[in-house]
Amino acid sequence: MKIKRKIYWNLCLVALLAMAVSALITALLLCQDLQTQMRQSVMTEVRYLESAMDVSGEEYLAHLKSRGDGNSVNRITWVSPDGAVLYDSFADSESLENHKDRPEIAAALKNGRGESVRTSRTLAEQTYYYVARLDDGSVIRVASTTKSALATVVHTIPVMIAMGILIVVGVLILAEFQTKRIVAPINEMDPDDPKAGEVYDELAPLVRRLEKQNETIRQQMETLREKQEEFTTITENMREGFIVVDSRGDVMSYNKSALKLLGIPVEQADGYGQAGNARAGLQTGTAETHGHAADTGHQANFNIISLNRSENFRQVVDGALKGTHCEQMLDVGNRHYQIIANPVAESNGRSGAVVVILDVTEQQSREELRREFTANVSHELKTPLTSISGYAEIMMNGLVQPTDMGRFSGKIYQEAQRLITLVGDIIRLSQLDEEKVQMEKRPVDLHMLASDVVKRLQDVARKNQITLMLTGKPTVVNGNPQILDEMIYNLCDNAIKYNKPFGEVEVNVVTVKDHPVLTVEDDGIGIPIDDQERIFERFYRVDKSHSRQIGGTGLGLSIVKHGAIYHKAKVELKSALGEGTTVRIVF
Secondary structure (H helix, E strand, C coil), X not given: CXXXXXXXXXXXHHHHHHHHHHHHHHHHHHHXXXXXXHHHHHXXXXXXXXXXXXXXXXXXXXXXXXXXXXXXXXXXXXXXXXXXXXXXXXXXXXXXXXXXXXXXXXXXXXXXXXXXXXXXCCCCEEEEEEEEECCCCCEEEEEEEEECHHHHHHHCHHHHHHHHHHHHHHXXXXXXXXXXXXXXXXXXXXXXXXXXXCCCHHHHHHHHHHHHHHHHHHHHHHHHHHHHHHHHHHHHCCCCEEEEECCCCEEEEECHHHHHHCCCCHHHXXXXXXXXXXXXXXXXXXXXXXXXXXXXXXXXXXXXXXXXXXXXXXHHHHHHHCCCCEEEEEEECCEEEEEEEEEEECCXXXXXXXXXXXXXXXXXXXXXXXXXXXXXXHHHHHHHXXXXXXXXXXXXXXCCCHHHHHHHHHHHHHHHHHHHHHXXXXXXXXXXXXXXXXXXXXXXXHXXXXXXXXHHHHHHHHHCCCEEEEEECCCEEEECHHHHHHHHHHHHHHHHHCCCCCCEEEEEEEEECCEEEEEEEECCCCCCHHHHCCCCCCCCCCCHHHHHHHCCCCCHHHHHHHHHHHCCCEEEEEEECCCEEEEEEEC
């Protein structure tokens, strides 16, 4: 029951009860007052009669009768000392019985005064008798008959009902007004600020509890907000995709990376969010409620399958929703993703799943490069070892003429040197990969270092009919001289090997916008566009037949690339087939 209705009916009940009690008491007091007045009137009349009878006797009664006063409202009776009725104003005295045994008369004959009250059971009337003894011993009695108190109350019932109806209407109107007035401060109480406005003293404990509860709620909301902001910050800055779904597969939350990895355009993602917001608004009843929830992350109610309909993706989600940890690989375009889904169970028995999307494209590429590198290393090591083993076997079996012994020994030495160079390059690449180069960095004049490399390669350049020259000016970089020397040497060596007869190779060292720049430019055979992205991979050769003829390990440009990474430099390649190649290293 509402408190307003309860107060209303309680006020009505109290008012009606007070009215009934007041009416009853008023009726009883009125009856008592009437009886008192009647008694006083009867006693006064007896005193008048007593005085008149003592003076005139029977003549006074005859005089009253002759005037017509004998038919007054009150009944007058004169009784002799022996109880015989001598006179009665309402009846013939001879027809009346002896009154000596009447209690009021007996009391008057004995004490001089007497009174009694007798009530009629049938007429609901009561008669009051008052008696006085005269000087001659007779008694004079006056009787007054009125309705009893109960009869009076019953007689006033119609009036009381009419008054009661008027009072009830007034009570209902007043109770309604008073109820609204009493309840108004309670209805107007602000739960967020209970002390504002009028507050009843009886509500003080409730107000204190509300204030304490509000403070607790504020603290909890602040904690939740901080945690939600922390969660949102973490998920939104994750490179990995993150999706939370319920037991039906509907997306409850996601981050931008999930849509980006799955190839969902921004416009389509906004459409998902708006559809989710609309459905959430219908469920909660207010857009404001959902807007607050949306601040904690991307909320939506679309199904996760709408993000990707591939069989692998579906299997992962379905398996997680059935309570099983699932992993699958997913290809989107030229990217490779690992989908990991784990089931989530809530305390109320509802279940869902958390789906994490990892971009493993680079990892798979590295694994592929590692496998390719292992195969290439095995092949490159096997070739010189096979040559060494073949020449040694021929020499061991004595099949070599003494005049050819030097030539066979030279072949073994060349293949051994090739093997040592290959192993050295592999070790150098491993060191650069793991950043375990033992030599410290120091200021190095890049121009002077390039000058030494050009001098060492002049004989090779002349042999290949190539013009090798150095331009620029002294430029200092902070680096490792040995690695920088190998980088410049490999660039110049490649520019000579893959050049045309009578071609040119220019090495230039300058400073551009406070950045040292090393440039090696040739006008040789150039590199096809399709091979330019892979030219710095280990053992990668554009023309394998030509590379076999000119030698080399196939690791030169890989050392250049990793050496640049070690020095935090950037390698730029520009090449056109048949026109030449330019490699710039910007430190």
